[in-house]
Amino acid sequence: MNSVVNFARKPEPPAIAPTDPLGGPHETISVTSTTPATTPAQSMTVKGLAAKAALVRYIPPLLGYLGLIAVWALAAQHASYLPGPVKTWHTAVMLFSDPFYIKGPNDVGVGWLLLNSLKRVAQGFGLAIAVGVPLGFLIGRFLFLNRAMSSVIGLLRPVSPLAWLPIGLAVFKAADPSAIFVIFITSIWPMVMNTALGVASVPQDYLNVARVLRLSEWKVFTKILFPATLPFMMTGMRLGLSTAWLVIVAAEMLTGGIGIGFWIWDEWNNLNMEHIIIAIFIVGVVGMLLEQGMNLIARRLDYRTA
Amino acid sequence: MSTLVDINHVSMAFTAKGQMFNALENVNIQIAAGEFVSLIGHSGCGKSTVLNLVAGLLLPTQGGVLFKDREIDGPGPERAVVFQNHSLLPWLTVFENVHLAVERVFAATESKTQLAVRTREVIDLVGLGHASSKYPGELSGGMKQRVGIARALAMQPQVLLLDEPFGALDALTRTHLQDELLRITRDSGNTVLMVTHDVNEAVLLSDRVVMMTNGPGATVGEILHVDLPRPRQRMELLENPRYVHLRGEVLRFLHHGHAQAA
Numbered sequence: 134m135n136s137v138v139n140f141a142r143k144p145e146p147p148a149i150a151p152t153d154p155l156g157g158p159h160e161t162i163s164v165t166s167t168t169p170a171t172t173p174a175q176s177m178t179v180k181g182l183a184a185k186a187a188l189v190r191y192i193p194p195l196l197g198y199l200g201l202i203a204v205w206a207l208a209a210q211h212a213s214y215l216p217g218p219v220k221t222w223h224t225a226v227m228l229f230s231d232p233f234y235i236k237g238p239n240d241v242g243v244g245w246l247l248l249n250s251l252k253r254v255a256q257g258f259g260l261a262i263a264v265g266v267p268l269g270f271l272i273g274r275f276l277f278l279n280r281a282m283s284s285v286i287g288l289l290r291p292v293s294p295l296a297w298l299p300i301g302l303a304v305f306k307a308a309d310p311s312a313i314f315v316i317f318i319t320s321i322w323p324m325v326m327n328t329a330l331g332v333a334s335v336p337q338d339y340l341n342v343a344r345v346l347r348l349s350e351w352k353v354f355t356k357i358l359f360p361a362t363l364p365f366m367m368t369g370m371r372l373g374l375s376t377a378w379l380v381i382v383a384a385e386m387l388t389g390g391i392g393i394g395f396w397i398w399d400e401w402n403n404l405n406m407e408h409i410i411i412a413i414f415i416v417g418v419v420g421m422l423l424e425q426g427m428n429l430i431a432r433r434l435d436y437r438t439a
Numbered sequence: 440m441s442t443l444v445d446i447n448h449v450s451m452a453f454t455a456k457g458q459m460f461n462a463l464e465n466v467n468i469q470i471a472a473g474e475f476v477s478l479i480g481h482s483g484c485g486k487s488t489v490l491n492l493v494a495g496l497l498l499p500t501q502g503g504v505l506f507k508d509r510e511i512d513g514p515g516p517e518r519a520v521v522f523q524n525h526s527l528l529p530w531l532t533v534f535e536n537v538h539l540a541v542e543r544v545f546a547a548t549e550s551k552t553q554l555a556v557r558t559r560e561v562i563d564l565v566g567l568g569h570a571s572s573k574y575p576g577e578l579s580g581g582m583k584q585r586v587g588i589a590r591a592l593a594m595q596p597q598v599l600l601l602d603e604p605f606g607a608l609d610a611l612t613r614t615h616l617q618d619e620l621l622r623i624t625r626d627s628g629n630t631v632l633m634v635t636h637d638v639n640e641a642v643l644l645s646d647r648v649v650m651m652t653n654g655p656g657a658t659v660g661e662i663l664h665v666d667l668p669r670p671r672q673r674m675e676l677l678e679n680p681r682y683v684h685l686r687g688e689v690l691r692f693l694h695h696g697h698a699q700a701a
Contacts, residue, residue, distance in 0.1 A: 336526075338522060338524060338526040339526060339528060341496055341514075341520070341522065341526065342522070342526050342528070344495075344496060344513075344514040345494060345496070345514045345515070345516065345518075345519065345520050346516055346539065346540055346543045346594075347514065347515060347516060347543065348539075348543060352539075352543075356528065356531070356539060357528065360528070360530040361530075436529050436530035436574075437529070437576075
């Protein structure tokens, strides 16, 4: 009985508002900033409102970063091997003052390290797009292929990316292609799966329109399937790129060569902790920028937000 | 008048959750060229199924649907559909949505300029000339449905199939679009098959109202001839005893005998 009463009293779930598929944080601002405008006692100018919105937008993340640095500084005081923020900052300034020097095969500027890592990711990721998107389309369009590939994907997807490295090394007999292969095999799954999902969830109504018009397969693809699937594809690419960037550090640690990952390992052997911390920041910032860039592109290409 | 569409002893069964479900049983409807026929019935009685059979989106399990004495075996632009929820492609502008249909039907015989002119004309016809570069997301429900009608008309179909075209609109917009449809079909002399659950709409627009019994195994219950003279004016009809009588007939059918099991 009790459960029945509870059930009856259960509050109505809030109406689901159409949400930004890419989860933009900007929507919360307008709500908070317009509230005071409705009360005449605290009426603000538009400029004031904008300033307040900016404050609400930027203060919390800034406090977050400050908190991180504070924790780091505190930890550094209690651990002799960990350099503090100030010391690391001075090293970073020196490091970034000349990012593109080449003093030998294993001694190049931090800019080159980063560019090399980005190049590997771009190659592996690009290859994954070239294979993953068409494969996703086929899987989404043909049920037989869907069933055939689902089992294969289900088996291969949970495998740790680095487990593929020996296979890559055996096949390519070189470090660089193996690292690219690892990136490829890591980032392809979310693209295949999201594209297939997108194709499978094209509304039947749109396909009925195509049937009534008797559109050619090519027109169906360019006018209906592709635009309808694009947002899903972009989600797949976003996920694929983040995992690719996540994996490149580990892959480079194992394969060596010039790159931000191997640099971390190298500096560990040199016991240069400042450089390791700087590398962590670089990897974080670049990853964040990649994510933001993909978000921007996705937003541009999405018919719901364009 | 010659029969354009012949729905001949059609039965339709669906399989849902491993069980056969008889949606339609022995449906017979003949539609003459230039005629406006409405299908009315309670929701779930299979009236949209009848429309989809004529559209060729579904094929009957028994019997056949003939179009100009040939069996319908699939959809085609000569039988244009206005979908219930407009079904515009959200990534194309109003112009592009309509042009897609125009292009499909006339690209083989007409130049690019002619296609564009044709597209513009039909958008003007539904009164949306000012909105042709807008996206469906920027339009109201009524405007979207106008584009849906424009897209269907643009194909110059031999029969226009309307699947509860105004069901999702507010009452005012609905009456407005009904009047417009009355005008367009009067001018074009189109053959129309419309599914509706709005009694006024059915009587106002149609030459005949086909009333369907409730499913499962729905079939044609009665057919009402609407012998009101055209052109019809909504406001004048309101007081017309014949109109009131015909409306009453449809309501009586829907209410008695075929009331939905509660």
